[in-house]
Amino acid sequence: MASRETSFRDRVSLLLGGLEEGREVRAYLRRFEEKNSGCFAVVKVGGAVLEQGLDDLADALALLQFLGLPPVVVYGSGPQLDRSLAAAGIREERCDGMRITPEEAVPLVAEAASHAGLKLAEALRERGAHAVTPQSALRARLLDRDRYGLVGEPVSADKLGIEQLLRAGVIPLIGCVHADERGQLLNVNADNVARCMVLSLRPRKVVFVTGTGGLLDGEGSLIDSINLAEEGDELFAQPWLSGGMRHKVQEIASLLSELEPSASVSVTGPAAMVRELFTHSGAGTLIRQGERIER
Numbered sequence: 367m368a369s370r371e372t373s374f375r376d377r378v379s380l381l382l383g384g385l386e387e388g389r390e391v392r393a394y395l396r397r398f399e400e401k402n403s404g405c406f407a408v409v410k411v412g413g414a415v416l417e418q419g420l421d422d423l424a425d426a427l428a429l430l431q432f433l434g435l436p437p438v439v440v441y442g443s444g445p446q447l448d449r450s451l452a453a454a455g456i457r458e459e460r461c462d463g464m465r466i467t468p469e470e471a472v473p474l475v476a477e478a479a480s481h482a483g484l485k486l487a488e489a490l491r492e493r494g495a496h497a498v499t500p501q502s503a504l505r506a507r508l509l510d511r512d513r514y515g516l517v518g519e520p521v522s523a524d525k526l527g528i529e530q531l532l533r534a535g536v537i538p539l540i541g542c543v544h545a546d547e548r549g550q551l552l553n554v555n556a557d558n559v560a561r562c563m564v565l566s567l568r569p570r571k572v573v574f575v576t577g578t579g580g581l582l583d584g585e586g587s588l589i590d591s592i593n594l595a596e597e598g599d600e601l602f603a604q605p606w607l608s609g610g611m612r613h614k615v616q617e618i619a620s621l622l623s624e625l626e627p628s629a630s631v632s633v634t635g636p637a638a639m640v641r642e643l644f645t646h647s648g649a650g651t652l653i654r655q656g657e658r659i660e661r
């Protein structure tokens with residue numbers, strides 16, 4: 367175990383030392399530490415990233431904890447659930463982007479979420495980091511049983527409980543199965559869980575970790591940054607901004623509109639997250655509310 371921890375530390379210093387922008391890193395660290403009252407970051411991780419980028423993700427999250435900036439992690443478990451539903455012969459159906467959740471699917475949803483969370487917790491533990499999966503991080507309510515089955519929407523986050531974990535330096539891992547006020551477990555979309563966490567904890571940074579490592583433009587190249595006040599209208603007029611991507615940007619814009627002007631959202635990849643957070647140029651897409659410059 368000791369040797370494992372040493373090698374993790376070695377890798378951390380390699381990771382930081384490997385960044386050419388050592389001064390920037392220190393400046394960001396100071397900045398993030400200064401304003402860090404409560405929650406530094408809410409990091410939303412898709413289920414596919416947990417499968418394909420687990421080691422890189424765990425390195426980055428452990429590093430944040432190590433630096434005294436433990437994030438709140440909200441994770442999805444879609445691919446994991448797809449497999450177990452298929453194995454159980456339950457057909458996957460969607461409505462308005464929500465996964466219709468029949469009663470018999472709820473135990474499978476809970477299991478997929480729990481296994482995904484445990485896997486991440488274990489990867490963190492291997493790196494000497496401490497994470498827990500709190501059972502009552504969020505209260506949900508049934509959305510519309512006739513339409514979606516046992517799908518829930520977030521009502522409120524357990525702000526006090528989560529902040530207490532953060533103060534203790536522990537990373538809360540929050541999945542997408544949450545109870546309503548009667549204890550019925552509901553399937554809640556992970557982006558909606560992340561949104562509820564962000565609005566309640568008001569972090570300095572919101573990070574979406576995706577397989578693409580950021581938002582892509584019409585040619586498939588990474589968009590470096592979006593200043594919504596300046597470029598939002600033009601961006602939304604682009605024909606290539608369609609489907610899931612359009613929805614994502616709209617969600618991010620609406621989230622930012624409810625946060626302090628200094629807050630920002632980064633969409634990045636598991637191996638790029640540290641560079642995104644601690645350098646000026648970043649590695650991903652930075653989205654901020656920005657200001658409209660009068661001309």
Ligand code: ARG
Pocket residue numbers: 394571590591630632641642643644645646647648649650651652
């Ligand atoms: N490190 C800074 C931040 O997290 C700047 C990131 C810039 N990222 C970018 N994709 N342009 O806020």
